[in-house]
Amino acid sequence: MSDLPQQLINGLWQGAALALFAMGYTLVFGVLDIINLAQGATYMWGAFFAFLCVTKLNWPIWYAIPAAMVGAGFLAVLLDRLAFKPLRSLTSGGLVLWAGFIVFLLGAVGNLSQDIKWVTIVSGALIMLGGFVLDYRSGKPLRTREVPHLAPIISSIGATFILVSLAISQFGAQVSRFPPNLFPVKPYNVTAEAVISPIQVLVLGLSLGLMIILSFLINRTQMGRAIRAIAWSERTSRLLGINVDYVIAQTFFISGALAGAAGVLLGLAFNRLEPNMGGEVELAGLTVIIVGGMGSIGGAAIAAFLVGMIRVLSVAYIDSSFRDAFVFGLLILVLLLRPSGIFGRSKTVRA
Amino acid sequence: MLVVRDLCSSYGAIAALKGVSFEVPRGSVVALVGANGAGKSTTLNSISGLLKPDGGSVRFDDREIAGWRADKITALGLAQVPEGRQVLGGLTVEENLLLGAYTRRDSEIGKDLDDIYLRFPILKNRRKQIADLLSGGEQQMLVLGRALMSRPKLLMLDEPSLGLAPLIVQEVFRIISELKERTTILLVEQNARKALQIANYAYVLEGGRVAQEGPAEELQGDPKIVEAYLGRKT
Numbered sequence: 001m002s003d004l005p006q007q008l009i010n011g012l013w014q015g016a017a018l019a020l021f022a023m024g025y026t027l028v029f030g031v032l033d034i035i036n037l038a039q040g041a042t043y044m045w046g047a048f049f050a051f052l053c054v055t056k057l058n059w060p061i062w063y064a065i066p067a068a069m070v071g072a073g074f075l076a077v078l079l080d081r082l083a084f085k086p087l088r089s090l091t092s093g094g095l096v097l098w099a100g101f102i103v104f105l106l107g108a109v110g111n112l113s114q115d116i117k118w119v120t121i122v123s124g125a126l127i128m129l130g131g132f133v134l135d136y137r138s139g140k141p142l143r144t145r146e147v148p149h150l151a152p153i154i155s156s157i158g159a160t161f162i163l164v165s166l167a168i169s170q171f172g173a174q175v176s177r178f179p180p181n182l183f184p185v186k187p188y189n190v191t192a193e194a195v196i197s198p199i200q201v202l203v204l205g206l207s208l209g210l211m212i213i214l215s216f217l218i219n220r221t222q223m224g225r226a227i228r229a230i231a232w233s234e235r236t237s238r239l240l241g242i243n244v245d246y247v248i249a250q251t252f253f254i255s256g257a258l259a260g261a262a263g264v265l266l267g268l269a270f271n272r273l274e275p276n277m278g279g280e281v282e283l284a285g286l287t288v289i290i291v292g293g294m295g296s297i298g299g300a301a302i303a304a305f306l307v308g309m310i311r312v313l314s315v316a317y318i319d320s321s322f323r324d325a326f327v328f329g330l331l332i333l334v335l336l337l338r339p340s341g342i343f344g345r346s347k348t349v350r351a
Numbered sequence: 352m353l354v355v356r357d358l359c360s361s362y363g364a365i366a367a368l369k370g371v372s373f374e375v376p377r378g379s380v381v382a383l384v385g386a387n388g389a390g391k392s393t394t395l396n397s398i399s400g401l402l403k404p405d406g407g408s409v410r411f412d413d414r415e416i417a418g419w420r421a422d423k424i425t426a427l428g429l430a431q432v433p434e435g436r437q438v439l440g441g442l443t444v445e446e447n448l449l450l451g452a453y454t455r456r457d458s459e460i461g462k463d464l465d466d467i468y469l470r471f472p473i474l475k476n477r478r479k480q481i482a483d484l485l486s487g488g489e490q491q492m493l494v495l496g497r498a499l500m501s502r503p504k505l506l507m508l509d510e511p512s513l514g515l516a517p518l519i520v521q522e523v524f525r526i527i528s529e530l531k532e533r534t535t536i537l538l539v540e541q542n543a544r545k546a547l548q549i550a551n552y553a554y555v556l557e558g559g560r561v562a563q564e565g566p567a568e569e570l571q572g573d574p575k576i577v578e579a580y581l582g583r584k585t
């Protein structure tokens with residue numbers, strides 16, 4: 001047990017990154033009452049966006065991280081428009097968006113010659129842009145509807161499937177790695193035996209910073225109040241002049257950016273990127289938001305550290321194959337003893 | 352300021368409004384009275400954009416707004432205080448008030464907030480409290496204050512006295528009569544007696560149609576109205 005301080009440090013920084021992922025997850029749930037299972041795929045794409053910036057564009061990592069967050073944020077907005085919004089209300093713009101997406105996909109993964117490939121991708125993107133604009137401006141949906149609760153879940157599983165396939169087609173199924181020497185490797189001594197590497201300091205620091213920014217955004221700004229207002233009552237929010245679709249898009253952007261940040265940071269820390277990396281964090285993230293109380297941002301943050309610790313400690317002192325078993329054990333325990341989560345009360349977003 | 356012509360609305364196959372026409376001149380208080388189910392709330396919801404009307408015209412400040420999205424209509428300066436209060440229960444009193452100013456971009460929001468606190472001292476004492484914890488009367492004050500925070504040109508109040516104790520009802524009507532100095536009001540009430548005391552002009556809705564209209568004093572003296580709506584002393 002003499003390496004306990006070291007394990008606690010590992011649990012801390014891994015828990016912090018997990019918290020980013022889970023806070024975005026729970027934010028969307030609090031507002032829309034849907035579990036966005038594609039959050040894991042957004043996380044994975046966040047990591048690959050940074051990878052592209054560093055390897056293809058030769059950007060320094062300090063630009064690649066925010067760029068990846070923005071990319072993942074927009075990806076989440078796009079996901080909302082393709083997979084969730086049509087379930088809430090169908091508009092002509094939404095249909096155009098879908099058509100553009102299919103053209104885009106054809107270009108991205110189809111077996112086309114180089115020139116045609118780019119023409120297809122770009123025209124797909126343009127059609128999608130047109131769909132966005134049309135969708136934004138439309139006052140009247142073609143149809144608004146009540147869909148069964150399962151629909152968004154199936155829809156987001158489908159989206160995950162597409163996003164993972166897309167990543168495999170671009171990067172292959174094997175592990176990709178960032179170029180070495182992005183960070184100094186010499187670790188800092190925390191105690192005589194426990195060390196923390198510069199990248200781990202970055203993960204911890206950036207995660208805590210983003211958590212503070214998120215808490216400020218949600219609690220202290222008009223945008224945050226609008227997000228919580230919609231979580232409470234969409235109808236009343238409309239009467240107050242809140243453009244509900246726009247604020248939902250903002251919510252997805254924040255959620256996606258947080259997932260993207262978690263993806264880059266953990267991708268960097270383990271230097272291991274693969275198209276399936278979202279599946280693993282998905283399970284941990286789901287546990288975190290249930291333990292933290294669905295929709296509770298503060299609860300998710302605290303539960304993330306708990307789950308992070310459990311994961312690290314069970315690997316260190318028991319066996320790595322038991323890691324997920326312990327996470328599941330916590331999940332089941334909480335579901336049995338306190339189904340609303342340790343910090344949960346109701347379905348609203350709190351911080 | 353507001354001109355409604357032949358407004359029709361329905362819930363699925365059920366027609367709730369069958370051609371409602373009325374006007375709210377600038378600076379006036381117009382009452383919309385009628386029995387439960389007459390279509391009063393449906394009228395307000397069709398104007399504010401919560402409900403898409405099937406037909407007819409709604410002109411606000413010489414702009415045709417029928418079928419617009421609710422948030423765009425609110426941004427024009429038309430504020431609806433919906434039936435049943437509808438505070439944002441999970442947010443604090445102050446956050447509710449600040450969201451009232453959501454459509455505004457000017458720098459006087461803080462000053463207006465102080466004004467509201469002066470007018471409703473209870474809200475000031477409870478500004479950090481969750482709105483759900485307020486009593487019915489306090490919640491009514493909160494939604495009135497919240498609507499005022501948008502600096503509305505036209506305020507539409509849907510049954511502001513519903514379900515409140517008599518003393519609070521008096522307080523609410525006192526506040527409304529103060530507000531009429533500052534803004535134009537469309538007042539929906541089942542409590543026709545009180546509504547007619549405050550209003551300049553009134554319309555009586557029946558089964559989704561305007562059954563009668565006239566200056567408020569005239570309706571107060573009309574035997575038919577007295578029998579149907581003012582019979583019971585409250």
Ligand SMILES: Nc1ncnc2c1ncn2[C@@H]1O[C@H](COP(=O)(O)OP(=O)(O)O)[C@@H](O)[C@H]1O
Nearest residue numbers: 362365367385386387388389390391392393394
């Ligand atoms: N959500 C709804 N779905 C179906 N019918 C409704 C709904 N709301 C109101 N109605 C019907 O529309 C008519 C008018 O209702 P409403 O406008 O609420 O009346 P009021 O506000 O005057 O009491 C009533 O017959 C009522 O039953």
Ligand SMILES: [Mg+2]
Nearest residue numbers: 391392393434
């Ligand atoms: Mg009503």
